Amino acid sequence: MLTASFSGSSAWFQVESPLSPADPEAPMLNFTIRRLIQIPIVMIVLSFIVIGLTQLLTPEQRAAPYIRSEQQAARLEQIINERGLRDPFPVQYGRWFSNIVKGDLGYSKASNKDVVETIRERLPNTIELALLTAIPILLLSVWLGTLSALHKDKLIDQILRVVVVLGYSLPTFVLGIVLLAVFYAYLGWLPGAGQLDIINQFVVGDLKRYTGMMTVDAALNGRWDIAWDALRHMILPAVTLLIVLSANLVKVMRNSMLEVLTSDYVRTARAKGLSSKVVNVKHARRNALLPIITLGGFLVINLLGGSVITETIFAYPGIGQWFVQAALQLDIAGVLGFTLLSALLVVVMSTAVDILYGVVDPRVRFH
Amino acid sequence: MTTTSSAPIAIEKRGAFRMFWTGPAMRKMRRNPLAIGGLVITLMFALLALFAPLVAKPTGNCLRDLNMTSQNQVYNPLAAPFWSAVFAPPASCYKIQRLSFAQEPAPPNSIPGATAPFGTVNGYNIFYGLVWGTRTALKMAFIIVGITLVVGVLIGAISGFYGGWIDNLIQRFIDVLFAMPGLVLTVVILTILRAKNPGGDPTWPIILAYSVAGWAGYARVIRGDVLKTRQLEYVDAARGLGARDLRMILKHIIPNSVTTVFTISVLDLATVPLGIAALSFLGLGFEPGYSEWGQLVDFARAWLKPEYWYVLVFPAAFIILFSLAFNLFGDGLRDALDPKTR
Numbered sequence A: 001m002l003t004a005s006f007s008g009s010s011a012w013f014q015v016e017s018p019l020s021p022a023d024p025e026a027p028m029l030n031f032t033i034r035r036l037i038q039i040p041i042v043m044i045v046l047s048f049i050v051i052g053l054t055q056l057l058t059p060e061q062r063a064a065p066y067i068r069s070e071q072q073a074a075r076l077e078q079i080i081n082e083r084g085l086r087d088p089f090p091v092q093y094g095r096w097f098s099n100i101v102k103g104d105l106g107y108s109k110a111s112n113k114d115v116v117e118t119i120r121e122r123l124p125n126t127i128e129l130a131l132l133t134a135i136p137i138l139l140l141s142v143w144l145g146t147l148s149a150l151h152k153d154k155l156i157d158q159i160l161r162v163v164v165v166l167g168y169s170l171p172t173f174v175l176g177i178v179l180l181a182v183f184y185a186y187l188g189w190l191p192g193a194g195q196l197d198i199i200n201q202f203v204v205g206d207l208k209r210y211t212g213m214m215t216v217d218a219a220l221n222g223r224w225d226i227a228w229d230a231l232r233h234m235i236l237p238a239v240t241l242l243i244v245l246s247a248n249l250v251k252v253m254r255n256s257m258l259e260v261l262t263s264d265y266v267r268t269a270r271a272k273g274l275s276s277k278v279v280n281v282k283h284a285r286r287n288a289l290l291p292i293i294t295l296g297g298f299l300v301i302n303l304l305g306g307s308v309i310t311e312t313i314f315a316y317p318g319i320g321q322w323f324v325q326a327a328l329q330l331d332i333a334g335v336l337g338f339t340l341l342s343a344l345l346v347v348v349m350s351t352a353v354d355i356l357y358g359v360v361d362p363r364v365r366f367h
Numbered sequence B: 001m002t003t004t005s006s007a008p009i010a011i012e013k014r015g016a017f018r019m020f021w022t023g024p025a026m027r028k029m030r031r032n033p034l035a036i037g038g039l040v041i042t043l044m045f046a047l048l049a050l051f052a053p054l055v056a057k058p059t060g061n062c063l064r065d066l067n068m069t070s071q072n073q074v075y076n077p078l079a080a081p082f083w084s085a086v087f088a089p090p091a092s093c094y095k096i097q098r099l100s101f102a103q104e105p106a107p108p109n110s111i112p113g114a115t116a117p118f119g120t121v122n123g124y125n126i127f128y129g130l131v132w133g134t135r136t137a138l139k140m141a142f143i144i145v146g147i148t149l150v151v152g153v154l155i156g157a158i159s160g161f162y163g164g165w166i167d168n169l170i171q172r173f174i175d176v177l178f179a180m181p182g183l184v185l186t187v188v189i190l191t192i193l194r195a196k197n198p199g200g201d202p203t204w205p206i207i208l209a210y211s212v213a214g215w216a217g218y219a220r221v222i223r224g225d226v227l228k229t230r231q232l233e234y235v236d237a238a239r240g241l242g243a244r245d246l247r248m249i250l251k252h253i254i255p256n257s258v259t260t261v262f263t264i265s266v267l268d269l270a271t272v273p274l275g276i277a278a279l280s281f282l283g284l285g286f287e288p289g290y291s292e293w294g295q296l297v298d299f300a301r302a303w304l305k306p307e308y309w310y311v312l313v314f315p316a317a318f319i320i321l322f323s324l325a326f327n328l329f330g331d332g333l334r335d336a337l338d339p340k341t342r
Helices: A028-054 A059-066 A070-074 A076-083 A089-101 A115-150 A155-169 A172-186 A198-206 A214-220 A224-261 A264-271 A276-288 A290-313 A319-328 A332-360 A362-366 B016-022 B024-030 B033-050 B060-065 B071-075 B080-087 B126-162 B164-178 B182-196 B203-229 B233-240 B245-256 B259-282 B293-300 B306-337
Strands: none
Touching (some): A028 A089, A028 B182, A059 B182, A115 A276, A115 A332, A172 A290, A198 A224, A224 A276, A224 A290, A264 A276, A276 A290, A290 A332, A290 B259, A319 B182, B024 B033, B024 B306, B033 B126, B033 B306, B126 B203, B126 B245, B126 B293, B126 B306, B164 B203, B182 B203, B182 B259, B203 B259, B259 B293, B259 B306
């Protein structure tokens, strides 16, 4: 499916277990170990492919990131030889890999810093925004999805369904700009871009950093004004992501709930004379929540994809914005750094989802 | 139907199209007004894309490249320019008509002697950009979905048909591709292709990047369906009759497994243009001045003040309408084809 996750429509790909179904009697521990072993394998193959792709470029083009002055440009050939850019691919990959082990991902032209340092600086900002968004998304979509399913074909369901279609029809970049125009340019209620107001940007250097997340650090330093300012800057990007991403989840929750509501054991529970509240909440919803675990995985991936666009619109200094800058400036090291990081996050997350699923739903383990 | 005297009861023989149109799925679909509304608007976008030259008339270099002396020549279907404008417009027609070099937007219809009902931004005619942008969007969508569909279906069918180590290899490779969010993989490939040939025409790099990132999804879906199809008796019958693998895959397996993938690909005709618009919005797609939706939204970033409302409102409304219409249609289609909701 080509569904581009970043346009705000449904997810680009399914979080499927990359693993063939576990052996019939495989115990949970075995399942977990097999699943964990796959992480490094996937990452190595992926890096092999991605580094292989850069070999499409000529050695001169690949030397570009190392050249930062006229003098260096003059000794291009020397740089190519020093860096071994004409070596056979396996040799180059081996060198790249040993650098990774040493924690060196190269130098990013877009951020004027090492890739690792850039990630350390910017990733907390992205995580902060993602955390602020993810919890409301999950709560909202479980609530609305259940509501919609319980009142199937009633007025409230009809309204919610239209709202959901509207929600996932809004491309992230259009919605972001429209929100910016309304709440910043027209109403003036919220700040437009960046992470902090200019005044606060000067005092930020004095803050002692604990987590790298602006609101948390400012609060820990007792600077509640800065924490509030940072929070205000995150509202618009968070709302953009919330609208676009929860629409899909509401739909999945509704379908899952509907399926459970028509199942035999729910009918049995009703026949026993249990109150509809108990049936709906205890019997139906608890089982309907299973797909939501998978969707938690979805959400991480879509938040990553969505952050690329929202962070760019709102000039929020996270890794997504850096990725776009790196791509614009043809900063290959930066692009590769982000790619490997996001792949790692996705693989770890989908592994966690699979393992969690195995814990919650024994059928996954035993079939 | 020809009359045969020997047949006691005349059975109405329905053609494939009528079977489809009067079948349960389509009957359900036809009763869904939102889906039909969505379909009608989608078809209007398709017509707009095809007849873009008649709606936003060629100007400047485009007019010259079409060998036309006056704009209204394009309305004459008896003359050659009509046909070349509609079916094979020169590249210059995709450049947004530039009415001035003023940075500041001009309100709708404020420029004398020019058709700019949506105003201008950076001197670019917003109306022209949107109309020809629709054409760019749908053209790219058909090319990309076509390529990914063929590649994905072939690889997926081979994977499912042969099974064993071939299947394992292909599926594990797809797992690796799936470890990257789609946007990221597309941008990586696009960046490398752009670095290889800086300043070149981005059309083929975009198509290539999307195709490389997109085929795996189709392959995964069709593999599942092929696994079911190859169990069926007629496949065994064909094998018993001595059919070769290639013939089996192309004649028996694929035609009986493509329904799901085909539905998905129809829906992708909407998601691909939106994805490309997002790329252009980020500055990673088409160059400034090329008729493309994302460009125009990007221009609006600099002119968010209420007095320049038209710079944002028209492009945003256009894109949202397209996306909404297609999604309404798509939801109806999915509901209609999904046996569970029948």
